[in-house]
Amino acid sequence: MQKIIFGLKNLDKDTYKIMTYGLLFSVFISLIAVGILLTYIFLGTSFFYHLGMLMTETSFSIAVEFIVCGIIVDFIRKQSI
Numbered sequence: 001m002q003k004i005i006f007g008l009k010n011l012d013k014d015t016y017k018i019m020t021y022g023l024l025f026s027v028f029i030s031l032i033a034v035g036i037l038l039t040y041i042f043l044g045t046s047f048f049y050h051l052g053m054l055m056t057e058t059s060f061s062i063a064v065e066f067i068v069c070g071i072i073v074d075f076i077r078k079q080s081i
Contacts, residue, residue, distance in 0.1 A: 026062045
């Protein structure tokens, strides 16, 4: 766990910037999913439920992928220098 925290603290500036934009994109998708799920609550159509849940899962997957891939890319870049 300490290795992951150390890796996050010592990220390259470009990698950190890409990770930040990726996480913002993930939050944006998550907010759209919340809006769709609110539509499901008011209208009761199961299509909105499935769409909202799919977008929520996708948002969390994208966030995890950006974090993990950012750490891996930073590690590879530091190894090649």
